Amino acid sequence: MTRIRIRKGIAKGVVKIPSSKSYGHRALIAAALAYGQSIISNLNYSKDILATIDALRVLGAQIDIEGSRAIVNGCNPFLAKCSNVLCEESGSTLRFLIPVFSLGNELHTFMGKGELLKRPQSVYQKLFNKMDAVFLHYCDRIEAAGPLVAGEYHLAGNVSSQFITGLLFAMPLLNDGSILHIEEPFASKSYVSITIDILRRFNIKVIMDGNDIFIKGKQKYLPYDYEVEGDYSSAAFFGLLGAINNEISIKGLSPSLQGDRVVFDYLKLAGAHVDIRENEIVVGNGICNGCTFDLNDCPDLGPALMALAAISNETFVFNNIARLKIKESDRVACMFEELAKIGAKLCSDDNKAIIEGVDVNNLKGTYEFSGHNDHRIVMALAIISTVLPQGAVINGAEAVAKSYPDFFEDLRKLGIEVEVVDD
Secondary structure: OOEEEEOOOOOOEEEEOOEOHHHHHHHHHHHHOOOOEEEEEOOOOOHHHHHHHHHHHHHOOEEEEEOOEEEEEOOOHHHOOOEEEEOOOOHHHHHHHHHHHOOOOOOEEEEOOOOHHHOOOHHHHHHHHHOOOEEEEOOOOEEEEOOOOOOEEEEEOOOOOHHHHHHHHHHHHOOOOEEEEEEOOOOOHHHHHHHHHHHHHOOOOEEEEOOEEEEOOOOOOOOOOEEOOEOHHHHHHHHHHHHHOOOEEEEOOOOOOOHHHHHHHHHHHOOOEEEEOOOOEEEEOOOOOOOEEEOOOOHHHHHHHHHHHHOOOOEEEEEOOHHHHHOOOOHHHHHHHHHHHHOOEEEEOOOEEEEEOOOHHHOOOOEEEEOOOOHHHHHHHHHHHOOOOOOEEEEOHHHHHHOOOOHHHHHHHOOOOEEEOOO
């Protein structure tokens, strides 16, 4: 376990945000399903992205890495042989690829690490049962086999949009069309829009009308060269840094379908100075206002915004928090545990949280946090550590490799002192 000490300091400068993990997963999968060669550039090789690359190689795709780009020669997923698929801790890898591997009738075993296999899989369980396909969820693995069957299906919309995305990759390849009816509440709808955007680029047509998704059968993926856009989920932490510490410039972002793009609206609502320019977003601190955040379409913003609330000396309300409890950790419980250490007052029910923040000028002593093996919790705690009087130590800092391997190096480039603590 890596222990990192973050010392109080003034941040300043420019940070270039890595590419979107959400878009990266999807582009790689679409390229692997296309007959011919695609080039996916500006990839951020986080552990999750590497898990998807390894899984697609098991599927049969040829993927060669050259710097920040992947050269992908696609495969026929119907010919995938019985295999073991290691998904590491990546929920996207697991849920996106179960339907793809299940296009044929071979049995595939999906394995993971950490809390991955404890995360809900009920949407696939019910759907595969209805198709008379195989879906067996054990404590240490999932076994699945098709063939998938086209048809009209009703899916729960409040567990994870990842199930919908997985079906959207596979179902266009079936002989007949399908309709997916997504039951309310339809959470993280923006992620489905991202999937449809990538599918369109690779010649797959899907129509989303409200909560209904229409998928034509007998479609073919065609090769496409794609440059992955910047990641608003990662940018959220440096937006937080600018809002509570000192003005910084954030580059590498573009207009996007990503739900987490709302982070800059939320920071502005909370009192930060946000200036969105053509090639950069500048965030600086301002008078903090207690306000209400809705996380229905942006659950990954939870840890960063909760950290903001905890050091605000104001009261913040968070609505639609239920899905934060079934991520890499129970992010509500874990953030509450850590933020209580600095004296924040916290309460929650099934789908709402209230945080009364503290005045950091009244804090004393050195704090030690646990990252709970959750990359977003580690990054949120690291950012608020930059304004604590004596900084803080964070245990389990290596978790950032899941999505943002260079996070601490980028923090150093902005003038924040970061050091590994020897045991």
